[in-house]
Amino acid sequence: TSNEQPQAQTPAGNVAAGQGDNAKPGKMVTIGFSAPAADHGWIAAITKNAKAQADKFKADVTLKATEGTNDPSQQIAQVETLINQKVDVLVILPMDGKQLTSVGQSAMDKGIPVINLDRIFDTALAYRLWIGGDNYRMGVNAGNYIAAELKKKNISKPVIGEVAGIDSLPLTQDRSRGFKDALVKAGFSVGPRVAAEFTVETGERQTANLLQAAPKLDALWNHDDDQGIGVMAAISAANRKEFIMVGGAGSKNMIDKIKADNDVIKATVLYSPSMSSSAIALARLLGQAKGMGDLAEHEIPASITTYSAVVTKENADQYADVAFDS
Amino acid sequence: MTAEESSVLLQMTGIVKTFPGVRALGGVDLTVRAGEVHCLLGQNGAGKSTLIKVLAGAHQPDEGEIVWQGETATLSSPVAALRMGVATMYQELDLIPGLSVADNIFLGHEHAKFGFTRDRAARKQATALLKRLGHPEIPPEKEVGELSAAGQQLVSMARALAHDAKLIVMDEPTAALAADEVTNLFRVVADLTADGVAVVYISHRLEEIREIGHRVTVLKDGKTVASGLAADTPTSDLVALMSGKRVETVYPHREESTVDSSREVLKVERLGRDNEFADVNFTVHAGEILGIAGLVGAGRSEILETIFGARKADRGQVFVNGKQLKAGDVKAAVNAGIGLAPEERKSQALLMDMTVAQNVTLASMGAYSSFGFTDRAKELRDSRAKLEDLDLRPSDPRRGISTLSGGNQQKAVVARWLVHGCKILLLDEPTRGVDVGARAELYRLIRELAADGVALVLVSSEMPEVLGLADRVLVLREGRVIHEAPADELTEADVLDMVMEGSAA
Amino acid sequence: MTQLEPAENTAERDTEPPGTPASRDKRGFPVDLRLASLFGVLVLMIIIGWVTSPDNFLTGSNFDTILRLAAPSGVVAVGMTFVIISGGIDLSVGSVVGLASVWMTTLATQSYGPWVMVICGLLVGLAAGLVNGVLIAYGRMVPFIATLAMYISARGLAEYLSNKQTQVVRDQDFLTFFRGSFLGIPTLIWILAVVVVVGWVVLNRTTFGRRTFAVGGNPEATRLAGINVKRHIALVYGVAGALAGITAIMLAARTTAGSSTNGLFYELDAIAAVVIGGTVLTGGRGTMVGTLIGVMIFTLITNIFAQNNLPTEVQNIAKGVIIVIAVLLQFRTNRARSTT
Amino acid sequence: MTQLEPAENTAERDTEPPGTPASRDKRGFPVDLRLASLFGVLVLMIIIGWVTSPDNFLTGSNFDTILRLAAPSGVVAVGMTFVIISGGIDLSVGSVVGLASVWMTTLATQSYGPWVMVICGLLVGLAAGLVNGVLIAYGRMVPFIATLAMYISARGLAEYLSNKQTQVVRDQDFLTFFRGSFLGIPTLIWILAVVVVVGWVVLNRTTFGRRTFAVGGNPEATRLAGINVKRHIALVYGVAGALAGITAIMLAARTTAGSSTNGLFYELDAIAAVVIGGTVLTGGRGTMVGTLIGVMIFTLITNIFAQNNLPTEVQNIAKGVIIVIAVLLQFRTNRARSTT
Numbered sequence A: 001t002s003n004e005q006p007q008a009q010t011p012a013g014n015v016a017a018g019q020g021d022n023a024k025p026g027k028m029v030t031i032g033f034s035a036p037a038a039d040h041g042w043i044a045a046i047t048k049n050a051k052a053q054a055d056k057f058k059a060d061v062t063l064k065a066t067e068g069t070n071d072p073s074q075q076i077a078q079v080e081t082l083i084n085q086k087v088d089v090l091v092i093l094p095m096d097g098k099q100l101t102s103v104g105q106s107a108m109d110k111g112i113p114v115i116n117l118d119r120i121f122d123t124a125l126a127y128r129l130w131i132g133g134d135n136y137r138m139g140v141n142a143g144n145y146i147a148a149e150l151k152k153k154n155i156s157k158p159v160i161g162e163v164a165g166i167d168s169l170p171l172t173q174d175r176s177r178g179f180k181d182a183l184v185k186a187g188f189s190v191g192p193r194v195a196a197e198f199t200v201e202t203g204e205r206q207t208a209n210l211l212q213a214a215p216k217l218d219a220l221w222n223h224d225d226d227q228g229i230g231v232m233a234a235i236s237a238a239n240r241k242e243f244i245m246v247g248g249a250g251s252k253n254m255i256d257k258i259k260a261d262n263d264v265i266k267a268t269v270l271y272s273p274s275m276s277s278s279a280i281a282l283a284r285l286l287g288q289a290k291g292m293g294d295l296a297e298h299e300i301p302a303s304i305t306t307y308s309a310v311v312t313k314e315n316a317d318q319y320a321d322v323a324f325d326s
Numbered sequence B: 001m002t003a004e005e006s007s008v009l010l011q012m013t014g015i016v017k018t019f020p021g022v023r024a025l026g027g028v029d030l031t032v033r034a035g036e037v038h039c040l041l042g043q044n045g046a047g048k049s050t051l052i053k054v055l056a057g058a059h060q061p062d063e064g065e066i067v068w069q070g071e072t073a074t075l076s077s078p079v080a081a082l083r084m085g086v087a088t089m090y091q092e093l094d095l096i097p098g099l100s101v102a103d104n105i106f107l108g109h110e111h112a113k114f115g116f117t118r119d120r121a122a123r124k125q126a127t128a129l130l131k132r133l134g135h136p137e138i139p140p141e142k143e144v145g146e147l148s149a150a151g152q153q154l155v156s157m158a159r160a161l162a163h164d165a166k167l168i169v170m171d172e173p174t175a176a177l178a179a180d181e182v183t184n185l186f187r188v189v190a191d192l193t194a195d196g197v198a199v200v201y202i203s204h205r206l207e208e209i210r211e212i213g214h215r216v217t218v219l220k221d222g223k224t225v226a227s228g229l230a231a232d233t234p235t236s237d238l239v240a241l242m243s244g245k246r247v248e249t250v251y252p253h254r255e256e257s258t259v260d261s262s263r264e265v266l267k268v269e270r271l272g273r274d275n276e277f278a279d280v281n282f283t284v285h286a287g288e289i290l291g292i293a294g295l296v297g298a299g300r301s302e303i304l305e306t307i308f309g310a311r312k313a314d315r316g317q318v319f320v321n322g323k324q325l326k327a328g329d330v331k332a333a334v335n336a337g338i339g340l341a342p343e344e345r346k347s348q349a350l351l352m353d354m355t356v357a358q359n360v361t362l363a364s365m366g367a368y369s370s371f372g373f374t375d376r377a378k379e380l381r382d383s384r385a386k387l388e389d390l391d392l393r394p395s396d397p398r399r400g401i402s403t404l405s406g407g408n409q410q411k412a413v414v415a416r417w418l419v420h421g422c423k424i425l426l427l428d429e430p431t432r433g434v435d436v437g438a439r440a441e442l443y444r445l446i447r448e449l450a451a452d453g454v455a456l457v458l459v460s461s462e463m464p465e466v467l468g469l470a471d472r473v474l475v476l477r478e479g480r481v482i483h484e485a486p487a488d489e490l491t492e493a494d495v496l497d498m499v500m501e502g503s504a505a
Numbered sequence C, D: 001m002t003q004l005e006p007a008e009n010t011a012e013r014d015t016e017p018p019g020t021p022a023s024r025d026k027r028g029f030p031v032d033l034r035l036a037s038l039f040g041v042l043v044l045m046i047i048i049g050w051v052t053s054p055d056n057f058l059t060g061s062n063f064d065t066i067l068r069l070a071a072p073s074g075v076v077a078v079g080m081t082f083v084i085i086s087g088g089i090d091l092s093v094g095s096v097v098g099l100a101s102v103w104m105t106t107l108a109t110q111s112y113g114p115w116v117m118v119i120c121g122l123l124v125g126l127a128a129g130l131v132n133g134v135l136i137a138y139g140r141m142v143p144f145i146a147t148l149a150m151y152i153s154a155r156g157l158a159e160y161l162s163n164k165q166t167q168v169v170r171d172q173d174f175l176t177f178f179r180g181s182f183l184g185i186p187t188l189i190w191i192l193a194v195v196v197v198v199g200w201v202v203l204n205r206t207t208f209g210r211r212t213f214a215v216g217g218n219p220e221a222t223r224l225a226g227i228n229v230k231r232h233i234a235l236v237y238g239v240a241g242a243l244a245g246i247t248a249i250m251l252a253a254r255t256t257a258g259s260s261t262n263g264l265f266y267e268l269d270a271i272a273a274v275v276i277g278g279t280v281l282t283g284g285r286g287t288m289v290g291t292l293i294g295v296m297i298f299t300l301i302t303n304i305f306a307q308n309n310l311p312t313e314v315q316n317i318a319k320g321v322i323i324v325i326a327v328l329l330q331f332r333t334n335r336a337r338s339t340t
């Protein structure tokens, strides 16, 4: 977490390199950026990464970052403000994809390319490019990992718990669906499930109750490593060690614990906020009408899905650079 | 007799109203004829207000019958009563402070078309009504909260008139009125009755009843003990009916003075507050009762509150036993031995959710605690002793203060300052709303305090009270002292002339 | 709340001599020093916006943005003004917005077309408001608690109905009308204007409004004047609920979706706007114009911060401080006025 | 709020005659029918919990969990009880918990060790509470608005300080002590017990408590009895703030982290618990035992729902309904009592 090594990167946040010709400064691009309220580490990292990436390209990029509201109507107004300011490209991580679709579309209609980050708009007409994680696969990978581990231990009727994130977000539902599908495929099912709200306190409270409801567990998946701090606190308070735990998103804190391997947490499925660094880098290229070096296409693709890798003790080092401060 | 029966407007028989735990009315009869002023008498808590609330449709009776112009009536809501022709001026001011005079007068029967108010028409009619009451100068668009108490009482009256009622009930309308306003009110009442409107009139001031009343009904403990008496029934008979015991006179006799003129306890020098009063000077000695006479609004309460530090003096000083008191600091005044029994008992003195004991020790909490912990045993012991001294009934200090009658609540306020050991007691309208029996007891108590060496300042709107109790009297007019004299050199008529005209006739 | 502030009471008495003519018409019109000082704050904010982003602030499209953002919260605040003047409070409006927005955008509702959607939003809001009103007036519950219960339950019900999914509005007629504009002014802004004007007229020129002041000023006296106080209170909450329903319709248009998270925290913003606008929480006094200015001030804060790319946390610190300053300032003006 | 509910007023008067002996000691002790009915609700919930999950509910470790979860909210609610009895309200406690939790867990603070962390949490809470108190008592702001401003600002400041990141507690002594237990009972539960007992004693057996009732019951009369009402009000908010600070410490221990999101919504839960516990929002009356029962009821709801694997939305619908029922029930009991 941040208070551990605050000076690890300057400016904090991970950045994409920018390769070949694309590294050279081009025409000035003003990028407008809008995200929900940074009420947990992951979203905070999204904003920070965007700023860090823009900073790297400060020769030809100006970032206008309006930040943070959980009221879709207000976020619409913020995007409108950016449109009024005549930015060249917009990067939008919507509070709710469906609710910001219309303003995305109106930007596109006005000729401002929109990069839709993470939570997807309702129609592809509203964005030029979508870049985000694969929530369904995140659940699938968590489920597969757990299933494999339990099979290794020859547990036939395991109790598998789930601590979801904010239940009203579509991404949470996608994750839960993927998790359930993977377990069902392996012949297992989801046992006790609670939903926290991406905060440590709710993570702790919900997990404490879940642990009471399930006196014996074999595995537990927690959707979000931010709330994971609370989840782990509840587990240690209950003095429970009999199960394995898998995290979600990939915070520095959790990856360190996985590496140390002296706790229940054995893996985390990535959903990295580094995607916002990529979004800024691509926004710059869009603004400069450039393509991506390694692709044969002249154009930037219409959608990019980051892969939800499973980080374990074995490969933890490999992912240290995309881990974020929770 | 038949002629009279035919003019009977209202007949209430066997009215019973029980509140949980209290039988407020236990079978009351009341007969009112058209065009008469029918007075309702009774001690505090006798049930007068409850009876008229039943009549106004504000309370539903448990038993009993109401006959209106010969027909049985059911008054299921205030609207029903108003429709029938009963308008009521309630005891507790029933106005909306944030609304204008006109809005208050017509509340509930607004001048309106399709729900839209017609303010001009309302203002015009309001002015007409106020004019009829002798006060055309009150602007109908003024907020009622900004009027004086007398002004508010007038609005209340205008509201009753606005209904074109056949019967107007007035529950202690003069409690907040000065002498000239009372005269004015009586003129209006006379006009009304001349038009055949009946008035039910409630007051604790017997002389008023004598002045305007035609007949009298006396309530005691929720029952009618006498009805249809002539208004000139002797005072002692009325008091006997109300209280069940003989009280010779209502107001106190002058007694042997207890002034210790060697001990000047309270000295007020050139005290003043902008727009309220100016240049007030007086001294009070141990054992002395200083009366302050004046009209409502003359600034008497403000003077007491300023001495007490509840308002900050703009000019002048207050000395207690020769030591100057810090201005605007209640705590300093209390520590110096001053106590105030304020004008509005309920809102300024009592904690209605607390017990009598807790109310009594409120100003002396330090003495009833050690290391911040309350000494509840001592609290109970001392308050019980004080309640017995003051003959406060019931004397159980653990009762809720809200269960006491007005007079006994007033005694509890006095007890608060006595347990604190106060040497100067400021009394602002100590008998307001207190019935005759309880009054006599309060007068005795005030005298006893003086005899014990307490210095008292007494403000009262009732002239005989001031003249009968005080050793010396200050006459106040528009915030200035215009006369000071020993009480036995003044007559009621002198003082009235001075407060109204500015000088003795 | 009711902190019958002792100090305040006496202070008022000290400083407010009966009958200063200036204080005559506190309810009606903006000709009042208190409102003038509030208006001063608004103007100040516009100047700040203009100075800090000279190119983009004072443009037509930015005012469009500001007003369209203010529109839904403004409508909620009009309802809150009635509730607070009547001596109550409504914590549930935000949740009711969420519930109504979900209910009117379910597949089933949408299948009946735009009229049914609109009516559904209105009715759900009205019904929730009436439940509040009935619990308060007839169930004798404290408004804070009754509406807190509704706050929790309505949000839960909205999540239950929507299965926590955002429901996209597909009805083109609905979108065309409410997202469109008339005489060059967006429909949403028209709705706000109409609601504020009607709200002003009802409050100041009808018996309903007069009685709302009366109920808040002295409910017992109002009852004794023959007014059905319980029914009136129930209706006032019904009005607030119905306006929350209208807000839901506006949000559904603005976001082209219904969601159980719509309207989150609207109650606090509305209460803050109403109180900053000079309506007192103890009831009996208040102005519609003040509420509108209060809403505009809050919307401007957000806009100015967005214009200048400032982070939310600073915005929140500033928002709290501005509330304190605006309230203290009004108090001083008030004081100054009455001593002159 | 203050809806000087007409209906309610008359009703109260109708049903609560002065001087029924039962109503004598309204504040002090749990020997009261109103509390008994509340206790009945609690017992009922325990029975429901037991019936619906017979194996896991009535276990020692589940009670441990319930009490540990109840502990922080309980401490906040004790402070809220004082504030509400004094006639005020404090919307800011949740945000103050967040602010204190962040401040006490910054790298800088942690570097000074556990004592400084604890003192920091306490002082930040106390300071925020005193700011509220001073704005209300001396700045004459309405408590609702002053604490609403603090609610917004404190959360903003917490985000600013923490840079919106979760700050993990590294100090082992701190964790060992506060996450540990004494005589087999977790430290957090001890803290709750001590706070409740001390709160009860202060409220019912000290002059501070007596003055709190007095200030809430009739501030003007209290002032005229020579009591410094303003100072007392400022102190009451200070107490509430300090207790929020203690809550922050407890949460930092429970979650092993400080975060600006700690304490979110605690104000609403605390107010609901206090009011369900029988303390009236107009001030002057209330009980500590009722508050404790109120907190337990809310904690149990969450636990029972989790035990039965029920979704949050249903839990929320139920929570609102339970608030309504509990309040109406108390009212009926009250009524029944006074008519006998």
Ligand SMILES: Nc1ncnc2c1ncn2[C@@H]1O[C@H](COP(=O)(O)OP(=O)(O)OP(=O)(O)O)[C@@H](O)[C@H]1O
Residues within 6 Å of the ligand: B019, B020, B022, B023, B024, B042, B043, B044, B045, B046, B047, B048, B049, B050, B051, B091, B406, B433, B435, D013, D014, D015, D016, D017, D018
């Ligand atoms: N709403 C009520 N609830 C309970 N008791 C009541 C209520 N109203 C009046 N009482 C009680 O009924 C009795 C009669 O009260 P009421 O007000 O009618 O007396 P009153 O004759 O008008 O006295 P006063 O001269 O002091 O005005 C008293 O004991 C009073 O406490």
Ligand SMILES: Nc1ncnc2c1ncn2[C@@H]1O[C@H](COP(=O)(O)OP(=O)(O)OP(=O)(O)O)[C@@H](O)[C@H]1O
Residues within 6 Å of the ligand: B145, B146, B147, B148, B149, B150, B294, B295, B296, B297, B298, B299, B300, B301, B302, B303, B343, B429, B461, C013, C017, C018
């Ligand atoms: N809180 C207040 N608000 C408005 N006017 C007030 C207030 N208090 C007093 N006044 C007015 O100030 C003037 C002086 O009142 P004050 O109470 O001093 O009179 P008083 O001589 O004590 O009369 P009394 O005690 O007999 O009513 C009156 O016109 C009164 O109505």
Ligand SMILES: O[C@@H]1[C@H](O)[C@H](O)CO[C@H]1O
Residues within 6 Å of the ligand: A040, A042, A043, A118, A165, A171, A198, A223, A224, A225, A248, A249, A271
């Ligand atoms: O906001 C969420 C979470 O914090 C999650 O952990 C990653 O996906 C984001 O969209």
Ligand SMILES: [Mg+2]
Residues within 6 Å of the ligand: B048, B049, B050, B091, B171
């Ligand atoms: Mg009476």
Ligand SMILES: [Mg+2]
Residues within 6 Å of the ligand: B297, B300, B301, B302, B343
């Ligand atoms: Mg007076």
